[in-house]
Amino acid sequence: MGKIIELKKVNKWFDKFQxxxxxxxxxxxxxxxxxxxxxxxxxxxxIRCINRLEEHxxxxxxxxxxxxxxxxKNIEKIRAEVGMVxxxxxxxxxxxxxxxxxxxxxxxxxxxxxxxEEVAMKNLTRVQIDDQALKFPGQLSxxxxxxxxxxxxxxxxxxxMLFDEPxxxxxxxxxxxVLDVMVDLAKGGxxxxxxxxxxxxxxxxxxxMIFMDEGKxxxxxxxxxxxxxxxxxxxxxxLSQIL
Amino acid sequence: MYGLxxxxxxxxxxxxxxxLFAVVAVSFFVSEKLKKYFILFLVFVFPFLGIKLISGGSxxxxxxxxxxxxxxSLTFIISAxxxxxxxxxxxxxxxxxxSSLPAIKYISIGFIELWRGVPLITxxxxxAVMFPMFLPDGTFIDKLIRVLIAITLFxxxxxxxxxRGGLQALPKGQYEAAKSLGxxxxxxxxxxxxxxxxxxxxxxxxxxxxxLVKDTPLIFVVGLMELAGMIGLAKTNPKWLGMAMxxxxxxxxxxxxxxxxxxxxxxxxxxxxxxxx
Ligand SMILES: Nc1ncnc2c1ncn2[C@@H]1O[C@H](COP(=O)(O)OP(=O)(O)OP(=O)(O)O)[C@@H](O)[C@H]1O
Ligand SMILES: [Mg+2]
Numbered sequence: 001m002g003k004i005i006e007l008k009k010v011n012k013w014f015d016k017f018q019x020x021x022x023x024x025x026x027x028x029x030x031x032x033x034x035x036x037x038x039x040x041x042x043x044x045x046x047i048r049c050i051n052r053l054e055e056h057x058x059x060x061x062x063x064x065x066x067x068x069x070x071x072x073k074n075i076e077k078i079r080a081e082v083g084m085v086x087x088x089x090x091x092x093x094x095x096x097x098x099x100x101x102x103x104x105x106x107x108x109x110x111x112x113x114x115x116x117e118e119v120a121m122k123n124l125t126r127v128q129i130d131d132q133a134l135k136f137p138g139q140l141s142x143x144x145x146x147x148x149x150x151x152x153x154x155x156x157x158x159x160x161m162l163f164d165e166p167x168x169x170x171x172x173x174x175x176x177x178v179l180d181v182m183v184d185l186a187k188g189g190x191x192x193x194x195x196x197x198x199x200x201x202x203x204x205x206x207x208x209m210i211f212m213d214e215g216k217x218x219x220x221x222x223x224x225x226x227x228x229x230x231x232x233x234x235x236x237x238x239l240s241q242i243l
Numbered sequence: 244m245y246g247l248x249x250x251x252x253x254x255x256x257x258x259x260x261x262x263l264f265a266v267v268a269v270s271f272f273v274s275e276k277l278k279k280y281f282i283l284f285l286v287f288v289f290p291f292l293g294i295k296l297i298s299g300g301s302x303x304x305x306x307x308x309x310x311x312x313x314x315x316s317l318t319f320i321i322s323a324x325x326x327x328x329x330x331x332x333x334x335x336x337x338x339x340x341x342s343s344l345p346a347i348k349y350i351s352i353g354f355i356e357l358w359r360g361v362p363l364i365t366x367x368x369x370x371a372v373m374f375p376m377f378l379p380d381g382t383f384i385d386k387l388i389r390v391l392i393a394i395t396l397f398x399x400x401x402x403x404x405x406x407r408g409g410l411q412a413l414p415k416g417q418y419e420a421a422k423s424l425g426x427x428x429x430x431x432x433x434x435x436x437x438x439x440x441x442x443x444x445x446x447x448x449x450x451x452x453x454x455l456v457k458d459t460p461l462i463f464v465v466g467l468m469e470l471a472g473m474i475g476l477a478k479t480n481p482k483w484l485g486m487a488m489x490x491x492x493x494x495x496x497x498x499x500x501x502x503x504x505x506x507x508x509x510x511x512x513x514x515x516x517x518x519x520x
Contacts, residue, residue, distance in 0.1 A: 076426075079425040081425075083423070084420075086416060090416035090420035091420070092417065092420070092421075094438050103435075104425060108425040108426055109425075149420075153423075153424070156425065
């Protein structure tokens with residue numbers, strides 16, 4: 001199968017500090033990958049490089065056949081087809097939930113307003129907050145806001161979804177409602193890269209697990225193997241702490 | 244009221260202001276959709292129409308040079324023009340100052356710091372007295388226009404810093420969310436960043452604009468007489484002798500009414516736009 005995301009020998013520095021070291025990664029369409037690892041290991045930086053919210057200095061990143069480089073037009077095109085969900089939701093507080101969802105389809109994909117609203121309502125229904133469409137983000141609970149943020153990303157009809165610790169800012173009782181939406185999305189065949197420490201979710205949907213430490217991919221394995229028979233000691237230690 | 248504007252031609256100022264008030268009044272009662280056109284008219288058509296009407300020189304209207312304009316109408320004209328133009332220029336400067344392109348960034352910083360570092364009086368003198376000396380022979384820019392441009396740029400520098408305050412207050416996540424949806428620089432700023440940033444700094448914007456209106460009397464130093472300046476002139480007129488006190492109280496009152504109206508408007512705007520938090 002062809003690859004939809006390819007990273008080859010990617011290196012990245014913040015000033016003198018090297019955050020990513022020789023990262024190689026391939027993702028096939030419809031694959032689900034979960035990335036875990038200790039704080040500061042470079043997980044966020046890695047997935048933010050995939051839609052170029054961060055720039056890498058060495059190596060190649062190829063997303064859906066387009067290499068990420070200086071050319072801005074390509075980057076906007078890539079970003080339009082890569083959805084991203086943030087830890088802090090980052091909904092637009094000055095717009096209603098519906099407008100949050102229709103804004104980019106109207107202005108970036110040039111969808112007519114009516115069509116954009118239909119797409120938005122379809123996705124809001126899918127994440128089960130269609131009854132909140134006319135409210136503003138500040139009026140929603142954390143779990144509802146994160147589901148709205150997922151719907152907003154889905155409205156661009158992305159080929160790939162990136163999640164950066166989508167449940168870390170949520171109270172425990174809201175984590176499940178967001179994970180349920182993500183499981184549903186995974187079952188629907190979306191290509192997903194998820195940074196999370198929700199190992200139950202990882203076991204349920206991930207094809208591959210990636211464990212990162214100090215900017216390196218320490219272990220990459222099929223999910224079952226990763227949990228039952230981790231190779232590196234570093235992974236074993238991490239799993240024993242988190243499980 | 245009209246300064247030294249010829250008595251027989253005063254109807255032209257009256258007409259200009261009547262049109263203005265009529266349009267504004269009507270725009271309060273029409274639907275949201277029509278309102279857009281009214282605002283476009285006010286911003287893009289009316290200023291030029293009004294100036295044409297008042298300065299004349301065509302359509303069979305007698306030319307009245309700007310040195311003869313004065314009084315309250317001049318206060319309004321200067322304030323309105325400066326407010327209209329300093330706002331967009333200020334926004335552009337604020338964005339420029341945060342640009343990732345060094346050339347744009349340093350030009351913006353240089354411009355802002357230059358205008359902020361000079362007293363308005365100096366700027367006015369420069370525009371009225373010194374600037375013409377640098378123009379090639381034969382070119383002539385009306386003094387009022389030079390002064391208007393000077394005030395506009397001066398206030399734009401202040402506006403830029405106010406707006407920049409708002410830009411800085413927005414969390415990085417808003418930029419990242421906009422980018423992650425495929426928005427480019429202009430769409431991101433126009434749809435996501437500026438609406439939020441400007442809302443945050445409405446009080447600061449109102450403050451700057453109020454200061455602008457109250458700075459208009461300073462133009463007397465270059466011989467243009469708006470309301471307060473006109474009263475200074477009138478008190479030497481035998482007819483008005485001994486009325487200086489009343490005159491200045493009147494001027495103060497008028498300025499207060501203008502500024503209070505603006506401040507109320509900004510408060511209403513703030514309420515209307517507050518959606519969350
Ligand atoms: N903009 C930045 N400038 C400088 N250093 C940064 C920047 N962003 C991240 N870093 C550093 O890079 C390293 C990796 O950060 P990153 O956010 O990718 O880690 P992470 O694995 O996502 O951690 P966490 O689990 O806490 O989110 C950290 O040491 C962090 O301090
Ligand atoms: Mg992180």
